[in-house]
Amino acid sequence: MDRQELGAFLRSRRERLRPQDVGLPSGPRRRTPGLRREEAAVLAHISTEYFVRLEQGRASRPSGEVLAGIAGALRLTDAETDHLHVLAGTAPTHTRLHRRDVRPSILALLDRLPQTAAFVISAAFEVLAWNRLAAALMEDFAQLAPEDRNLARRAFLGPQRPDAPLYGISDATEFRHRVVMELHATRARYPADPAVTGLVDELRTASPDFARLWERHDVQAASMLTKTFRHPAVGEITVDCDALTLTDRDQRLVLYSAPTGSPGADALALLDVLGAAVP
Template sequence: MRANRAELARAIKRARDRVRPEDAGLPAGQHRRVPGLRREELALLAGISVDYVVRLEQARGPHPSEQVLTALCRALRLDADERDHVFHLAGVAAPRSGLIDLHVRPSVLRLIDRFQDLPTVVMSAKGDVLAWNAMSSALHGDWSALRPERRNQPRLRFLPDPTDPPRSKVGGTPDERAATAVQSVANLRSVAGRYPDDPGLAQLLEDLHRGSAEFRELWAGTDASSWRSHTKTVEHPTLGVLRLECDTLHVPDADQSLIVYSAAPGSSEADALELLRVVGTQDLTSIR
């Protein structure tokens, strides 16, 4: 399949101009000179260099891989037809059925945009954090600051990396952390049954088996199950320990999940979420 670099450059540039930073869970900032995402912001969301984005938009440079195209289309909030068009322009076959869906359709993105008061993320079947709102970055830590391959719940849980930027600690007591670890492994076992040919899942499982003795032990003794709603403890560096309801809303045709954090009205946790909503992703260390 032959690439059309000029049309690919035009499609990326036009899509970038349509996306507002706040739509992608980024702070809008002031004195913006572009209508949509800056090249730096698109590069950050997609996990590629700014120079790579520049060269793509100038119809030159490397031939983008399927992984890069998937990340770009997700960051640009393209629908399935627009995504497939970008793949074709790049000379790459569009994603085939039977694999884990890493593309979040615009209607789901619009849905998380409505959760302005509640931290919300969209996760793939294997735990990739595909999209998030500003409240989630304020609660957990800036998702865009994580390398794309680290934006995965099992990796963060079982394969800690000291080079990751600071993030809120999730889990609370040893019993709670043990329960969520079992739930994470049980979900992956279920996913492995549904997607036996997915290369990304195979790589994830290989990395987890190689790098985590805890994961290997749990995998050997845990049956398949799906994520369930529960109460989760988040230790925020400034706001302290928060006990939040964590509800999982399933998007069945894409096999993706919306994870929504909330608190009962009038509780100290509800007050903390209100503070997060007011300050957004600003540095909370100055708040007293």
């Protein structure tokens, strides 16, 4: 049970709700945002004192019934409810280090995908493996130190300005938000992994933007279906974006492709020819 993170998550979810969202009158002017603690407690069918202790990180582990009541009271989504259970210690967690070794079959698959930029990332956004087209589209990860292949670190700490596009992508702001949301879930799954906790601590300290988003405690991101890169050699490339979860190692295979005959497909084909010659 991660008492401090659980308390912060509950507080963030309570403060985002308005009384009218849960069928309560708004009443007189309020000094603090969202529901009052006593209102959330009544809706969850628990005592106000216990709810306050949960938010303050002083309570004992809540039961599944209590968590179900809280999830309903705070109108949590399925993803948020799962995250609540992980923080409360009532869901299975990974007590070891997150895995960085990629299955040989996936490594072989990367090089067999036609005109598709493909790479594998860990639960902590480390780029673990990639194919030739991914290197041409984004950057040659082989030329980077392992710590510099982390997309979360790249998104928030450079080398470009914090407000500059990441690899020229059109949805850099949305991507950064997604990174924070997914790192919340990763940290909950691997609370004892120094690589994960160290990355989060580094980003919270070095990036005000990351710290601000982290305090929102969001844990559910919208799917990214397409993405546009502004590439220095071939211009704009709009691709379909698919991410396949490799469940056994808690990794993801990310695929960037484009429909046959589309401008994006033509641009990827050109990049495939240029390969390592692309700056």
